[in-house]
Amino acid sequence: MMAKLFRAVIMGPPGSGKGTISERIAQRFGLKHLSSGDFLRENIAANTEAGVLAKTYIERGLMVPDHVMTRLLLPRLEEMTCHSWLMDGFPCTLAQAKALNSTCDLDLVISLNIPYETLKDRLSDRWIHPASGRVYNMGFNPPRVQGRDDLSGEPLIQHDDDQPEALVARLRHYKDVAKPVIDLYKSKGILHMFSGTETDRIWPYINSLLSTKIPSRPETDTQHIPLP
Ligand SMILES: Nc1nc2c(ncn2[C@@H]2O[C@H](COP(=O)(O)OP(=O)(O)O)[C@@H](O)[C@H]2O)c(=O)[nH]1
Numbered sequence: 001m002m003a004k005l006f007r008a009v010i011m012g013p014p015g016s017g018k019g020t021i022s023e024r025i026a027q028r029f030g031l032k033h034l035s036s037g038d039f040l041r042e043n044i045a046a047n048t049e050a051g052v053l054a055k056t057y058i059e060r061g062l063m064v065p066d067h068v069m070t071r072l073l074l075p076r077l078e079e080m081t082c083h084s085w086l087m088d089g090f091p092c093t094l095a096q097a098k099a100l101n102s103t104c105d106l107d108l109v110i111s112l113n114i115p116y117e118t119l120k121d122r123l124s125d126r127w128i129h130p131a132s133g134r135v136y137n138m139g140f141n142p143p144r145v146q147g148r149d150d151l152s153g154e155p156l157i158q159h160d161d162d163q164p165e166a167l168v169a170r171l172r173h174y175k176d177v178a179k180p181v182i183d184l185y186k187s188k189g190i191l192h193m194f195s196g197t198e199t200d201r202i203w204p205y206i207n208s209l210l211s212t213k214i215p216s217r218p219e220t221d222t223q224h225i226p227l228p
């Protein structure tokens with residue numbers, strides 16, 4: 001276990017590679033990857049009160065209100081007192097960032113800055129394994145068998161809110177709400193922004209940054225892992 005706990009957030013518009021990069025970070029540095037989108041989908045599948053409410057927003061390509069997000073996520077974070085974690089997709093508004101602030105001190109925030117055309121192309125090709133949250137892309141990282149998850153063999157699905165009609169509204173909204181959050185983390189001196197069109201070109205910079213802050217897991221140094 002790491003000597004000091006490490007708490008990080010990864011921000012970026014839909015399709016910017018938060019999930020893909022989070023998985024790489026989790027694998028290399030042993031942080032627990034917490035995905036706000038996955039928490040939401042788990043709650044929707046389980047028909048919890050928050051899940052039923054969240055569904056009505058997600059279906060319309062809208063953000064879930066702050067009080068629903070914080071009620072859902074903060075208790076999960078409070079349970080993780082002994083773990084280092086990387087939170088993906090939360091906070092995405094200033095109110096969420098302030099609520100998170102009152103729960104824990106973040107060590108680092110990664111913000112991904114990816115052009116619109118790239119996001120649109122990626123998302124129209126995004127396929128998900130709902131049970132695990134594993135993400136595929138027909139060009140970038142296709143499944144071994146078309147339409148099937150590599151590990152379980154179960155069918156892959158596409159999210160309704162990845163379709164271009166919902167996407168434009170999601171991106172516009174992201175831009176508006178993320179700016180004050182980015183400014184807040186910038187003023188705290190913990191924001192690191194990465195721009196580009198390819199995850200494989202951004203990843204080495206994120207990897208080097210994190211290597212200066214946390215040791216990589218010993219087992220990943222000796223085993224073959226499929227990272228560039
Ligand atoms: N073509 C391409 N697709 C990528 C790249 N990085 C990630 N993707 C794919 O783009 C989609 C969005 O990535 P994801 O990690 O889910 O982004 P998130 O919405 O920010 O969590 C997924 O289908 C990924 O497999 C890349 O560099 N090139």
Ligand SMILES: Nc1ccn([C@@H]2O[C@H](COP(=O)(O)OP(=O)(O)O)[C@@H](O)[C@H]2O)c(=O)n1
Nearest residue numbers: 013014015036037058062063064089090092
């Ligand atoms: N902090 C958050 C995170 C997700 N969400 C909602 O949950 C949906 C799915 O989240 P996600 O993290 O899988 O989205 P992507 O950025 O991966 O496309 C988003 O499109 C939002 O509708 C939200 O409202 N607030």
